[in-house]
Amino acid sequence: MDKLRDFLKTWPGRILLMLCLAPLALLGVESYFGGNTDPNQIAQVGEASVGLSEYQSAVNSRRSELLEQIEDASLLNEDVLHEQVLKGLIDRTLLEQQAGKLGMTVSDDTINRLLLQEEIFKDADGNFSNEQFSNFLRQRGMTKNQLFAEFRNQLSLDQLNASIVGTAIYPMRAVNQLIDLQLETRKVWLHRFNWQDYQQQVKISKSEIESYYNTNKDKLKSAAMVDLAYIQLTPANIKVNQVTPEELQQQYESYKQQLGVSDERMISQILLTGDNAKARADKVLASLKKGEDFATLAKQYSDDPTGANGGAIGRFNPSVFGNDAATVEKALEGLAVGEVSPAVKTSFGYQIFKVTDDNSSDIASMESMREELTAKAKEYKRQTIYADKVTAINDLAADGFSIEDIAQQEGVTLKRIKDYSKNNNTSALAQPAVIKQAFDEFTIQDQAVTTGIEVGDGMVWAQPSNYRPTQTLSLKAATPTITQTLRKQKASAMALADAKKLAAAIKTTDDIAKQPVSFQALGEINRQTPLLSEKERGLAFSKQAPMNGVVAIASATEVGASVLVGDHIETQGESQLSAAEKSQTASIIRDNLGQDQLQDYLDYLRLVYKVEINETNLANAQVR
Incomplete structure (x- = not known):
């Protein structure tokens, strides 16, 4: 099978798939561990129904799958998504009823045997665990009989599906001819x-x-059109010129926290206050340069109570210094054990520090990382301002402000698109999510500003006006x-x-x-x-x-x-497929031909079982 996969990556393989693979039927077949059906109907299918919660759950699940495959959520066409999911659920319900009518069922013994093989019910030794099985039922709010019923229904459905899809015929001679065409x-x-x-x-x-x-x-x-006024905001639009020392310190502390590093430097200080604090500080520094003992000078000159203990204030903690933290951090930067800082002016007075011990890890200094930390601080600030501005614009839109007023108040450029089309839109805002909101019935009626629409890495707010519905053109x-x-x-x-x-x-x-x-x-x-x-x-x-x-x-x-x-x-040359790979290719082709047969069978079932869609409930569900 690995060789087949490798072949299908080559140009003959890709062409073979393009020629042979019909679109798979979207059955919406869920696991036999699916949930219960809400009594609120979306569609009546014969004697069965598709429930509101079942439909919404399937839509959310399918949306999540698609959003994992695309980066820009605005490219997701919600109308197509809802249409495909509803079709899949109706198809499933049709097949379920037909399976019951044909008497396709599974015995309890078969279900028991299959459940014994389920990995989720096995213990660490690989044996079936009644405790895990009971916990599963309790978490799902189900009884054993309900689980058996769901399991039997799914297996019957699989049986009918296999009986249709598995009957497709595609001879090996045709497979060989198809491959030869590519050569x-x-x-x-x-x-x-x-x-x-x-x-x-x-x-x-x-x-x-x-x-x-x-x-x-x-x-x-004529195409349905509006004139669209809109504003677009991305983090890149937010200008951040300067960052404060406090913001820089915050990024440095975050960096150290990510490394799991704490500052273990033990420091002592001499605090000089009063009108002549600067002169006194200079005198103390001169004494220190002559080699006098720091602790002795602290006891003699420091105006802080710690002077009695030689100025020792313990492990360095920036929060102790409040707004002066960045200043003190800079003064201590690069000091080895035994070295003394210059006198620095703080809100307390003039302070002189000495590093007496250092058990901290060897990490880069804040000064050596200044460029990187500044970039991070700017980006953090930019994202914060962006988030606040998005919230502010959404609030203004909800309060009924016009797009012009919002643009002026928030300092965002107002843009316009004349003759913004609902179909075949090739404008700068051709994303399905934007088109859907721009032509929303209530938005057009009120000429309101839409809520924020995610487009790429930013947001768009739009206000339609001058709506022109589709109509037959005059000569x-x-x-x-x-x-x-x-x-x-x-x-x-x-x-x-x-x-x-x-x-x-x-x-x-x-x-x-x-x-x-x-x-x-x-x-x-x-x-x-x-x-x-x-x-x-x-x-x-x-x-x-x-x-x-x-x-x-x-x-x-x-x-x-x-x-x-x-x-x-x-x-040219020989086929790249061995006999076994050709057989596997034929199986792939037959399966996909079987999918075509399944679609034909579903069209037949729609004639047998009456399908009625509750348009009101469906519309409400799509709005949600």
Whole structure:
């Protein structure tokens, strides 16, 4: 199986999957340890129902799974999410009823045997534990009979699912043919006729425009639009110029705390107060420089009670010094045991410190980390200001302030998007989450400012105005669109006519150079070449050429028309799959064909069992 996985990572494997794998049916099949159904209905399915709590739980679970796969939550389309989850729950309920109708059930002995194998019920020795089983039931608020019923229901569902999916047939011969297709190569020459080169030759009459309008009136609709005013805020928008010494000290203390380091320096001090404190401090420092004993001078000159004990104040604790902590920290920075600090001015007076002992770990000094700590302090401050501003804007929006007032009050740039579209939106705010809130019925009715919408690493607040609902366009309004459509159709037809004439003149490789247009030689390509568009790749291998000649194929394509000239198709080398891997590949293909059959079966069940959706409850659940 590992070899198969490796193969599926190669280009033939990826193409094989693209060709063969049909989208899996979203059954929403939960574990047989799922919860109970809320009596509030979302949908009635035959004689069963889909409950409100069941639906909301499934939505939340699926949303969490998707958010783990994408970084920007605003890219999640909530409407599609709700639609897929509801379909999955209805599909499950249909299959459950059909399994019961067909008499698919499982005996208690079978369930007992399976439960004995469940790891969650085993003790440390790998044996079934009645205590763990009882705890499980108690935590779930279930009885043994309820668990058996859920287990039996899930197994019956699995049995029906397997009986449908497992019946798909895909012969090995077809698998081999599919793999061989990916190994085909040929030399190709290409020339494209762009429809834009013909549009000046196109003439469009008024009657043609009117005829097209009358035929396609139901499709010619204006898009639902609003004019959108919005503000966008990210942490990067927040400017932080300076950080205080206290904020720097806070980051340093946080750094030491993360390392599990405490300051074990023992220090002594001499405090000088009064009007002549500075002069006295200078005198004490001069005595210390002469070699006099620090403790003796502390007893003689210090104005702090600790002077009686030689100035000893114990382990250094920044909190003791309050607002002076950063000043004292700087004075002590880099001092070895026995060294004395200069006299520093604090709110207490002038202080002289001496490090008498140091049992702390060897960590970087705050000064050596100043640049890093400053960056961290700025970022912490930026995030704090950002969070406060988000809260303030949300409060203003909730209080009914306009987007203009909010932008002015909070100093945020106000931006506008005219003709903001509900569908096919390509604006700077094309995220589904923003579109959903901008076109929310209550937001449009009140012309209110939305709550904050997470977009990337920031937030957006928007206020829609001038709502224009979808409506059929008048002939006058539709004329520019119709004219462009008809012009492209006619120009493409001209391009195709020239492409067919060109293709008819090419029989050999020598004929390619004789044509009035130049061809691009693509060299030897396979079905996965990025040099061709999707439609061109299909054309490139659609016809075989004679052994000593070429085949020229002309067809309408995305650009207008294309002519592809190809030599004889060759199959390069051998398949990368062994016999066992081919068998496993066939199994994958059959399973996915079975999923198609399952969808057909579900369509049949929708005819057998009446499905009614409670639109009111559904709408309320989606709002939540």
